[in-house]
Amino acid sequence: MEVLPEFKLHRPGTLAEALKIRGSLDEARYISGGTDLLANIRRGLTPTENLIELSGLSELQRFEADADGLHIGAAVTLATIGNDPAIKQDYAVLAEAANAVAGATHRAVATIGGNLCLDTRCLFYNQSQWWRDSNDGCMKYEGEICHVVPTSKRCYAAYSGDTAPALLVLNAEIEIAGPDGSRRVPLDDLFNDDGIDYLTLAPGEMVTMVHLPAASKSKTASSYTKLRIRDSIDFPLAGVAVRVTQENGKVTALDAAVTGTNSTPIRVTGCDAFVGLEFDEEQGQKFAKLVQKQTSPVQTTTTKPQYRRRAVTAMSKTLTQNLLQALSA
Amino acid sequence: MNSVLQMTVNGRPRADVVADNMLLVDYLREVCGLTGTKIGCDGGECGACTILADGGARLSCLTLAHSCAGQVIETVEGQATRGELSAVQSSFHEKLGSQCGYCTPGMIMTSESLLRTNTNPTEDEIREALGGNICRCTGYIKIIESVQAAAEIINASREAAE
Numbered sequence: 001m002e003v004l005p006e007f008k009l010h011r012p013g014t015l016a017e018a019l020k021i022r023g024s025l026d027e028a029r030y031i032s033g034g035t036d037l038l039a040n041i042r043r044g045l046t047p048t049e050n051l052i053e054l055s056g057l058s059e060l061q062r063f064e065a066d067a068d069g070l071h072i073g074a075a076v077t078l079a080t081i082g083n084d085p086a087i088k089q090d091y092a093v094l095a096e097a098a099n100a101v102a103g104a105t106h107r108a109v110a111t112i113g114g115n116l117c118l119d120t121r122c123l124f125y126n127q128s129q130w131w132r133d134s135n136d137g138c139m140k141y142e143g144e145i146c147h148v149v150p151t152s153k154r155c156y157a158a159y160s161g162d163t164a165p166a167l168l169v170l171n172a173e174i175e176i177a178g179p180d181g182s183r184r185v186p187l188d189d190l191f192n193d194d195g196i197d198y199l200t201l202a203p204g205e206m207v208t209m210v211h212l213p214a215a216s217k218s219k220t221a222s223s224y225t226k227l228r229i230r231d232s233i234d235f236p237l238a239g240v241a242v243r244v245t246q247e248n249g250k251v252t253a254l255d256a257a258v259t260g261t262n263s264t265p266i267r268v269t270g271c272d273a274f275v276g277l278e279f280d281e282e283q284g285q286k287f288a289k290l291v292q293k294q295t296s297p298v299q300t301t302t303t304k305p306q307y308r309r310r311a312v313t314a315m316s317k318t319l320t321q322n323l324l325q326a327l328s329a
Numbered sequence: 330m331n332s333v334l335q336m337t338v339n340g341r342p343r344a345d346v347v348a349d350n351m352l353l354v355d356y357l358r359e360v361c362g363l364t365g366t367k368i369g370c371d372g373g374e375c376g377a378c379t380i381l382a383d384g385g386a387r388l389s390c391l392t393l394a395h396s397c398a399g400q401v402i403e404t405v406e407g408q409a410t411r412g413e414l415s416a417v418q419s420s421f422h423e424k425l426g427s428q429c430g431y432c433t434p435g436m437i438m439t440s441e442s443l444l445r446t447n448t449n450p451t452e453d454e455i456r457e458a459l460g461g462n463i464c465r466c467t468g469y470i471k472i473i474e475s476v477q478a479a480a481e482i483i484n485a486s487r488e489a490a491e
Binding site for chain 2: 011042043
C-alpha cells in the first residue's frame with residue numbers, strides 16, 4: 001500500500017474546539033477509529049491536508065440511558081456497544097450488528113459514528129492507485145464512468161455499514177453538529193441513494209450522537225444477519241436487520257432494513273401488510289418478495305449480484321421466522 | 330508537520346520528533362528499531378502488526394503514532410522478562426503455534442491481550458479474538474492450542490502464587 005500523504009493532525013480537546021478548527025479550514029476530514037479512513041487515505045482515495053481527531057472528545061463518549069431512551073455518543077466504540085449487557089438485552093439487533101463489523105481488534109477502536117458514515121465500497125474503488133489507474137479510475141474517483149453500470153449517470157458503490165440497518169429498525173435519531181450549529185434528525189435522513197454523495201452531511205458537519213427510543217414494553221425480538229466471504233472479518237455482501245413483535249401468534253409490528261445491496265441502507269417499506277397476520281410460509285414468501293423488490297445488488301463485489309439478491313431474500317425470511325419462533329417459545 | 334511525541338514503549342519512556350502522518354507501525358519499526366512488529370497486508374486485514382496500547386490489542390498499521398501520545402505501548406520484543414519467554418511466547422514455541430513465523434508477533438500480542446482480561450477463554454472466544462489475525466500457513470489449530478496452553482500456564486502460576 002502507498003505511504004500516507006502529508007497532512008496536519010489536529011487533536012482538539014473539546015467538541016467546540018474541533019468545530020472551530022474545522023470552521024477555520026477550507027478542507028479537512030474528521031477521524032476517530034480510522035480503521036476505514038486511514039486505509040482509504042493510503043490508497044489515495046480520500047486525499048486530505050487536515051485530519052481532526054475526535055476519538056478523545058468526552059462529548060462524543062457519552063453513553064447513558066434515561067426515560068427518553070439510550071444515548072450513544074458517536075465516538076463510542078463498536079466493542080463497547082457489542083459487549084454492553086443492556087444493549088444485548090433491549091436492543092439485540094444493534095449489539096449483533098456491532099459485533100459483526102470486521103474483527104475484534106478493529107472494533108476496539110472503530111466507532112458507531114464512523115460506521116454510520118462509512119464510505120461506500122466497490123470492486124472498482126477499493127483498490128490500489130495502480131489498479132485504479134489501469135481502469136482510468138471510476139466515476140466515484142478520478143474517472144468518468146461507472147464500471148459497474150457503464151451507461152449510468154450515477155455511481156453504484158454499495159453502502160456497507162452494518163450498524164445502520166440495525167439502528168433503522170430501532171427508529172434511531174441522530175444529532176449532527178457543524179460549524180454553523182447542530183440539528184437532530186431521524187437516522188433515515190442521513191443517507192442518500194448515491195455512491196458518491198451517500199451522506200446528507202454538509203461540509204464540516206459530523207454525527208455527534210445516536211438516540212434510541214426507550215426499549216419497547218411489548219414482547220419484541222430483533223436480530224441482524226450478515227452474508228460475507230470470511231465470517232471473521234469481511235464487509236457485508238448483504239446484511240439484514242429485523243425487529244418484530246407478536247401477540248397470540250399474530251405479528252403486531254415488523255420492521256426490516258438491509259445494508260450492502262444499494263448505495264444507501266434500505267428501510268423495507270410495506271411491512272405493515274403483515275400486521276395482524278400469522279407469519280406462515282406464504283407470508284414469509286411474500287415478505288421475501290417485498291425485500292427483493294426494494295434491494296438491487298449490482299457487481300460491486302466479486303460475488304455475483306444474482307447470488308446476493310437471492311441470499312438477501314432468503315436471509316430476511318429465515319431471520320424473521322426464527323425471531324417469531326423465539327417469541328412463541 | 331513534525332512534533333514531539335511522548336509515549337512509553339516496552340516499559341521505557343520515549344520522546345521523539347515524529348511526523349503527523351507517521352503510522353504507529355512505522356514509528357515502532359523505523360524510529361524505535363523494533364522490527365518484531367510485522368507489516369503484512371498494510372491495511373488492517375491481516376493482524377500481523379498487532380501491538381498493545383494501554384493493554385488492548387491494536388492494529389499499528391491503522392493507527393497514527395501521534396494518536397497514541399501518552400499511551401503505554403507494548404510490542405513482541407517487550408514480552409520476555411529477563412530473557413525468559415512469556416507464557417504466550419513459550420506456549421507458541423512448545424505447541425508449534427508458529428510455522429513461517431510472520432504472523433506470530435501479531436498472534437502473540439492479540440493472545441496476550443485476550444488472556445489479560447480472560448484467563449479461561451473458550452475455544453470460541455479464542456477464535457473470536459484472533460479473528461482478525463490471518464496465518465497464511467493456515468496453522469490455526471496449533472495456534473489455538475498454543476493459546477489454551479498459555480492460559481493453563483498463567484492459571485497454574487497464579488494458583489502457585491496464592
